[in-house]
Amino acid sequence: MSATPVKARKARPKRSTILTIGMLAAAAYFLLPLFWLVVASTKTTGDLFSTFGLWFAGENNLFTNVGNTFTADDGAFGQWLGNSLLYAVASALGGTFLAALGGYGFAKYRFKGNRAMFMGVLGAMAVPSTALAIPTYLLFSQAGLTDTPWAIILPSMASHPFGLYFMRIYADSAVPDELIESGRIDGAGDFRIFFQVTGRLLTPAIATIMLFMLVQTWNNYFLPLIMLNDPSLYPVTVGLANWQGQAASSGGASGDYIPLVVTGSLISIFPLIVAFLFLQRYWTTGLVSGSVKQ
Amino acid sequence: MSTDTADSASEAPITPRIGRIAKRGRGGKGPRYARTGYLFVAPFMIAFTAMFLVPLAYAAWFSLFREQMIGGNVFVGFENYTRAFTDPQLIAGLGRVALFFLIQVPLMMALALFFALALDSALLRLSKTVRLAIFMPYAVPSVVAALMWGFLYGPDFGPIAQLADKLGATAPDFLGDLMLGSIANIVTWEFTGYNMILLYAALRAIPTELYEAAAVDGAGPWRTAWSIKIPLLRPALVLCMVFSVIGSFQLFNEPSIMRTLAPNIIVADYTPNLYAYNLAFVGQEYNYAAAVSFVLGFVIMAGSYIFMLATNRRSRS
Numbered sequence: 001m002s003a004t005p006v007k008a009r010k011a012r013p014k015r016s017t018i019l020t021i022g023m024l025a026a027a028a029y030f031l032l033p034l035f036w037l038v039v040a041s042t043k044t045t046g047d048l049f050s051t052f053g054l055w056f057a058g059e060n061n062l063f064t065n066v067g068n069t070f071t072a073d074d075g076a077f078g079q080w081l082g083n084s085l086l087y088a089v090a091s092a093l094g095g096t097f098l099a100a101l102g103g104y105g106f107a108k109y110r111f112k113g114n115r116a117m118f119m120g121v122l123g124a125m126a127v128p129s130t131a132l133a134i135p136t137y138l139l140f141s142q143a144g145l146t147d148t149p150w151a152i153i154l155p156s157m158a159s160h161p162f163g164l165y166f167m168r169i170y171a172d173s174a175v176p177d178e179l180i181e182s183g184r185i186d187g188a189g190d191f192r193i194f195f196q197v198t199g200r201l202l203t204p205a206i207a208t209i210m211l212f213m214l215v216q217t218w219n220n221y222f223l224p225l226i227m228l229n230d231p232s233l234y235p236v237t238v239g240l241a242n243w244q245g246q247a248a249s250s251g252g253a254s255g256d257y258i259p260l261v262v263t264g265s266l267i268s269i270f271p272l273i274v275a276f277l278f279l280q281r282y283w284t285t286g287l288v289s290g291s292v293k294q
Numbered sequence: 295m296s297t298d299t300a301d302s303a304s305e306a307p308i309t310p311r312i313g314r315i316a317k318r319g320r321g322g323k324g325p326r327y328a329r330t331g332y333l334f335v336a337p338f339m340i341a342f343t344a345m346f347l348v349p350l351a352y353a354a355w356f357s358l359f360r361e362q363m364i365g366g367n368v369f370v371g372f373e374n375y376t377r378a379f380t381d382p383q384l385i386a387g388l389g390r391v392a393l394f395f396l397i398q399v400p401l402m403m404a405l406a407l408f409f410a411l412a413l414d415s416a417l418l419r420l421s422k423t424v425r426l427a428i429f430m431p432y433a434v435p436s437v438v439a440a441l442m443w444g445f446l447y448g449p450d451f452g453p454i455a456q457l458a459d460k461l462g463a464t465a466p467d468f469l470g471d472l473m474l475g476s477i478a479n480i481v482t483w484e485f486t487g488y489n490m491i492l493l494y495a496a497l498r499a500i501p502t503e504l505y506e507a508a509a510v511d512g513a514g515p516w517r518t519a520w521s522i523k524i525p526l527l528r529p530a531l532v533l534c535m536v537f538s539v540i541g542s543f544q545l546f547n548e549p550s551i552m553r554t555l556a557p558n559i560i561v562a563d564y565t566p567n568l569y570a571y572n573l574a575f576v577g578q579e580y581n582y583a584a585a586v587s588f589v590l591g592f593v594i595m596a597g598s599y600i601f602m603l604a605t606n607r608r609s610r611s
Contacts, residue, residue: 023412024420027427030483032453033442034430036453039443053453064296087442094566098338105334109327117339124346126595128544128567130345131587134574135353191331196538205400221547237437243549245439248554262445265438272433280426284495 003286009237034269041065041185041263048258057130059185080227080239081268085091086149086217091156092213094162099205103167104194108175118168121161127223132159137226150225161208170205207282236268304454357584367581372587383563384586388543388593390474391565395542398478403534406489407527411519413490414497423496429487432454434485440551443480444469448555469556477548485541489534496530497523532605543590546571566590 006050010148032054039056039071040048047057140146143190145154145194175198183193228234234242240261247257275285309522357374359367378384409428413421433441447468449455458465468476500523509520546567553568562576563569566586574583 014417015419018411019417020419023409026409027424030428030431030487033439033446034434036446049451052456053451098341102335102338105331105338108584109331109334111328111331114331118333120542121342123595124342126540126591126598127346128570128587128590128594129546131353131584131591132349134570134580134583134587135349135356136345137574137579138600139349139352139357154341157346158338158345164338166502189343190327191333192469194334211527215433219437221435221437222376223548226571237435240441241554242436244444244484244551244556261441263389265441269438273430276430276433277426284491 020144027069036268037262037266041266042074043259045256045259048262061259062263064261065095066267069260069263073231076100076234077236077238077260077264077267080234080236083149083233084235084237084268085235085271087152087156087220087224088214090149091122091217092210094153094157095160095213096206096210098157098197099109099160099163099209100202101194103164103169104171104175104198104202105206106164106168107171108177108180108198118164121164123162127199132224134224136223140227146227147230147233149233150218152220152224154214155223156220160213160216163213166209167205171202174205204282206281211279211283212277220274236264240264251285304375306437311585353473353553353584354588356581356590359580361579370420374582375589377582378424378585378589381586383492384566384570384589387566387569388590390562391543391545394474394545395476396538397475397537398481399538401478402491403531404537406486406493406534407524407531410497411491411492411523414523415515415519417515425491429491431484431486432491434484434489436480436547437551438586439480440548444552444555445474447476453456469552473552473556473559477545477552480530480548481541481545485538489538492532493530494528496527500526532602535601535605536598539601540594544596 020077022024036054039054041055042060042062043051044059044061047059047061059218072294105113132155134271137146139285140151145151148244177197179201180190182192183197184190188196218235220235221241224235225241226231228238243257245263247261298514320325356367358369358371360370361367361371375470408425412418413425418424434442446452446454449465449469452465452468455465466472476587504522504526505518508522544567545565549560549568550571551565557558562572567590570586570590573579574585577583
């Protein structure tokens with residue numbers, strides 16, 4: 001091909017040192033608070049106040065802090081972590097299943113109201129979280145479901161229209177119509193075709209949506225804040241905010257809560273960062289091939 | 295075309311029955327499969343109706359009532375809405391988030407766009423590490439982000455105050471007059487990476503032949519970015535902007551956490567969402583809170599719509 005010299009030039013471009021340094025500086029800004037959090041988790045309350053925040057103190061107090069975090073308030077923190085895990089996993093599994101089925105249906109079948117329904121779901125993204133949370137709270141309290149895990153899991157499952165949008169776009173380009181057609185000719189029902197053949201083509205999108213739903217539910221603060229009164233049902237976000245409130249409201253007297261908030265924060269972000277790192281291959285390919293290709 | 299293998303795999307068994315298939319239309323989009331289509335979307339739509347439409351309709355209904363000491367709920371029509379449109383607390387909150395939007399979103403989008411282009415340019419060393427580092431804050435709950443930055447800003451053991459102290463200066467009052475900027479910094483920290491990843495994903499989807507053509511014409515990487523990549527990013531940019539309109543006007547978590555540190559600066563009506571929350575769950579004014587939320591929803595929808603209209607018009611001319 002005549003384009004060979006051009007390709008060669010493109011494959012080995014000159015790297016820019018200035019750009020690299022600039023981007024590393026930017027990366028440092030984004031990592032700095034996390035670095036501070038790691039450093040602060042190794043300090044006693046006294047060291048937090050008396051030593052420079054961005055470097056370690058002489059002694060490492062991390063394990064004492066972690067121990068204190070898990071034993072404070074009769075082991076509330078461990079319970080909060082468990083609750084967050086339950087809420088996040090249950091709503092991510094349920095929500096992804098609904099989004100995958102629905103997105104595939106909207107992408108691959110023509111029926112009356114297809115477009116109208118889909119646009120309606122997308123329009124719902126503009127509804128403010130409070131507009132939804134207040135009536136949801138009232139309805140759930142009438143049904144006696146507030147202060148139960150369902151109050152978090154059920155709304156979280158259905159309230160991510162972006163998952164449906166993403167799945168529809170992904171299924172549209174990833175699943176060839178001919179594959180469904182040939183499955184039918186082999187005598188398989190459409191649901192069997194989905195679960196055994198075409199659904200597998202959606203794996204990168206499913207992994208992406210599941211990860212993002214996990215993160216959204218794990219990080220959710222507003223919904224559990226209004227739905228739950230019982231501290232033993234709190235997810236870790238509400239629990240930490242509660243500890244922070246106690247640390248702030250009683251001023252210096254409750255200095256003991258500050259290391260708990262700091263160490264608890266570090267522990268609470270650990271699972272998500274690990275998940276993003278390990279599932280990186282899935283969510284990056286999922287996003288690249290699905291998100292904004294139209 | 296793109297599905298050669300699937301085509302040839304299904305070719306053989308089709309042949310005897312090809313007439314029937316052809317009549318039914320391609321890809322199961324014929325009327326015969328409409329019912330199956332409904333079955334696929336039914337679970338989502340049922341959950342969506344139960345968890346989205348029913349609560350919304352319920353809120354729309356009870357926003358038309360007023361709870362009274364005597365006589366319980368009274369139908370008052372649009373009284374709550376006329377009150378909301380003239381409520382100075384709500385208007386101040388809307389003004390504040392609008393200001394926030396005007397300052398924070400352009401800055402964040404410019405950064406995200408620049409980072410995405412840099413990652414895509416092949417000019418960068420360590421691009422994978424940089425990408426992960428910038429995206430990492432997205433995995434941090436906004437509650438934890440606000441807690442961390444709250445400590446970093448803090449006058450007691452915040453490193454910024456410590457450094458300023460050592461230099462004999464006083465650190466800026468991050469938790470005082472600068473509060474809105476401090477919150478803008480937290481939100482920028484949280485979401486720049488997310489927007490960057492969406493834009494980067496869109497960039498990866500651009501066919502490379504376009505770049506080769508540009509290279510033949512002698513365009514360098516900067517020129518390619520400006521003349522080819524940015525125009526092609528328009529749909530992704532619009533999507534990110536609409537998400538940002540929604541996010542900014544719904545601001546709640548960050549100010550709600552910062553309120554524990556600076557209760558005098560972050561008042562109960564600092565943002566419309568905070569105001570609605572306090573109306574409902576502190577003041578028990580559920581009916582009025584619902585009306586306030588709807589007003590906020592209208593503002594968001596109008597904002598997103600105006601934005602999309604403006605960008606469409608510009609792309610046409």
